[in-house]
Amino acid sequence: HSNGHRCLGCVLVMSVITQLAQVHNSTVEASMERLCSYLPGKLFLKTTCYLLVHLFGSDIIKLLDADMNADMVCHTLEFCKQDSGRPQCHLYPLPKEAWKLRQEKAKHTVKKSENMKYLKGG
């Protein structure tokens, strides 16, 4: 079930980042900074947070700025994967635009991303 937990974790974190930006009327970048700043230093929590922002931050900013929701971001960054024969899992209501079309757009947004190449390289 590790894939499921990874996807769940990603959607929760993306939701929090989006909502922090909304509540504080700030950018996605500021919202990620804010979330990391809230974490304690113990157990490398703050360090890990900043490391993740360093790794995925630019892609997350691009995707959320392109109006993608948490589900779409996590599918695009491949934290969520649709196994063959399984339904597309999503927490938020599906967008009016077809999922596949939207996902194509999202993938295009991060096409040149170094992190995506790194992730795809396993």
Next chain:
Amino acid sequence: SDICSLPFLAKICQKIKLSIQTSMPFKDVDSDKYSVFPTLRGYHWRGRDCNDSDKTVYPGRRPDNWDAHRDSNCNGIWGIDPKDGIPYEKKFCEGSQPRGIILLGDSAGAHFHIPPEWLIASQMSLNSFSDLPTALTDELDWPQLSSATGFLNSTSGIEEKSIYLRLRKRNRCNHRDYQNISRNGASSRNLRKFIESLSRNQMLDYPAIVIYAMIGNDVCNGRADPVQAMTTPEQLYSNIMQTLKHLDSHLPKGSHMVLYGLPNGTFLWENLHDRYHPLGQLNKDVTYAQVFSFLSCLQVNPCHGWMSSNKTLRTLTSERAQQLSNTLKTIAAREKFTNFDLFYMDFAFEEITEEWQKRGGQPWQLIEPVDGFHPNEVASLLLTDIFWKKMQRQWPQVLGKENPFNSQIDQVFGDQGGH
């Protein structure tokens, strides 16, 4: 990707993994299963060791030479009264029938809890995550606040106390004698994997009240077809008998054992499905029904049977839970053991709901808001109240006598060294 692959962290990671796998304390110098460290199965889970370099000193043991010279059972009572030369332990505890509390439980017993302020952006601040390191090293459980073995005051403002604190109030000689042998995902099937972490010496220790409360995972799982993976009554019978035989060979004579039944979890869907999850409160866009469906789709739903829009499935799950509760009831009525007597108690969620409504609350307020599954602190403590009252009424011998020396112990030893 794996922080534990760093050479300088490998050894400590190995120790932490072992502690989590075996449910034994991470820091336990004398290997007596009691620790001076709070988390990683330390004193949040069982009474704090008062000497971690001597394995003959630990909570719950009968005193060594009436603890005239040292506190061998860590209850904070030791030494000799200079007025008459009698050891305090003998004076205050002899004949008071001390006993410990041991919980064999699952995530509900360990008090699994994810604070909603970790997810609600509008409530987030610099202080929100201060407990995160503690929670992570306690497997997202909060046994120090649990209804059976909690030793801290409730954070929800409710006045009811844990069973341990009530037993301690009844007899201050019971101080620190608690063990929370619970694990997330525990059921009758996998208890054997960590029951060895229970510490009780038949010859040296005081008797204990053991509560078996595996209240969900025998019917709860995240499979697409959850019914197939549920424990059958026959399997439960066999699993429980194995557990009871094991306990009979480890518990001191005069112990008591209470088997808790399973709740009817249909209240989860009924009370939550159309309410907004903490993540959906800002934009009114995520209900619990959506969360349950998302978890099921990912196959990580902790209880697909009850956290489902499928009414037939919810009913089937409740029917199996009822059958399992009946099996536990039958075992309690029929089986006899040498070292403990056996009781059965319903998991009376309806009674708790009624009591909560009398106090002006709503049923949904009794469920953990983030996971939408576990009973929260209020529900657990209300359940403890029902447990305690039923014990006092029907089986008072389980709780033991009230110690007439409690106030004197308090005067001489104060907080008895804390928990």
